[in-house]
Amino acid sequence: MTTSAAPRLLFLRRAACQPDRIGTFFPTSPTMATELSRVLPSTGGPTVVEIGAGTGALCPSIRRRLDPTARYLAVEIDPPLVEHLQTSLPWLEVLEGDAADLGRLLTTAGVGAVDAVVSSLPWTLLQPEPRQRMIEEITRVLRPSGVFTTICCVPGLPHRRREFRRLLESSFDEVLTTATVWRNMPPARAFVCRRPRPAP
Numbered sequence: 001m002t003t004s005a006a007p008r009l010l011f012l013r014r015a016a017c018q019p020d021r022i023g024t025f026f027p028t029s030p031t032m033a034t035e036l037s038r039v040l041p042s043t044g045g046p047t048v049v050e051i052g053a054g055t056g057a058l059c060p061s062i063r064r065r066l067d068p069t070a071r072y073l074a075v076e077i078d079p080p081l082v083e084h085l086q087t088s089l090p091w092l093e094v095l096e097g098d099a100a101d102l103g104r105l106l107t108t109a110g111v112g113a114v115d116a117v118v119s120s121l122p123w124t125l126l127q128p129e130p131r132q133r134m135i136e137e138i139t140r141v142l143r144p145s146g147v148f149t150t151i152c153c154v155p156g157l158p159h160r161r162r163e164f165r166r167l168l169e170s171s172f173d174e175v176l177t178t179a180t181v182w183r184n185m186p187p188a189r190a191f192v193c194r195r196p197r198p199a200p
């Protein structure tokens with residue numbers, strides 16, 4: 001098996017075991033990963049957190065975008081995926097746990113505030129309560145000048161997408177949508193959210 005086939009197979013297996021958490025059979029494409037990474041600060045040694053790193057599809061683009069003094073941490077809830085990230089990307093700081101506990105996970109890693117959060121969680125499939133908790137945690141850990149960017153798949157349930165967008169708009173002062181990236185399975189856009197509003 002080639003080195004690129006092994007992570008794909010692992011992703012497929014985990015998606016079959018945890019369909020609601022993973023939400024797709026395809027890791028994010030390199031084109032979409034570049035689109036998400038574009039908004040990250042490329043200088044100044046930022047702290048960047050990726051939520052739901054899976055098999056690491058976003059990791060090379062994010063790492064390329066950051067300067068060598070940046071700190072890049074990845075949160076992942078699925079133990080086999082955590083093990084894969086730890087062995088295949090030894091330079092990545094992997095935190096095993098639930099993004100709903102983001103603040104606590106970062107505290108244990110000695111991180112207070114962060115400059116950017118990137119995610120490709122299947123937001124529209126998540127239950128409203130845990131989804132809101134995760135967004136609140138993100139707004140709590142981000143610096144006021146920080147940015148949150150995440151994928152939103154174009155096909156799917158339009159009312160769930162609208163619901164998620166409303167949640168973002170109530171949590172951030174600015175929410176922008178990028179053009180559709182057709183070279184992703186399924187095609188997707190990115191939300192870019194700035195100026196977090198204080199969580200209740």
Ligand SMILES: C[S@@+](CC[C@H](N)C(=O)[O-])C[C@H]1O[C@@H](n2cnc3c(N)ncnc32)[C@H](O)[C@@H]1O
Nearest residue numbers: 022027028052053054057076077078098099120
């Ligand atoms: C759609 S996959 C994306 C994987 C990878 N980032 C990519 O773009 O291909 C979503 C990932 O988020 C993880 N995940 C889901 N819920 C999570 C949670 N509450 N906390 C942390 N990770 C979670 C899943 O295990 C999965 O690896």
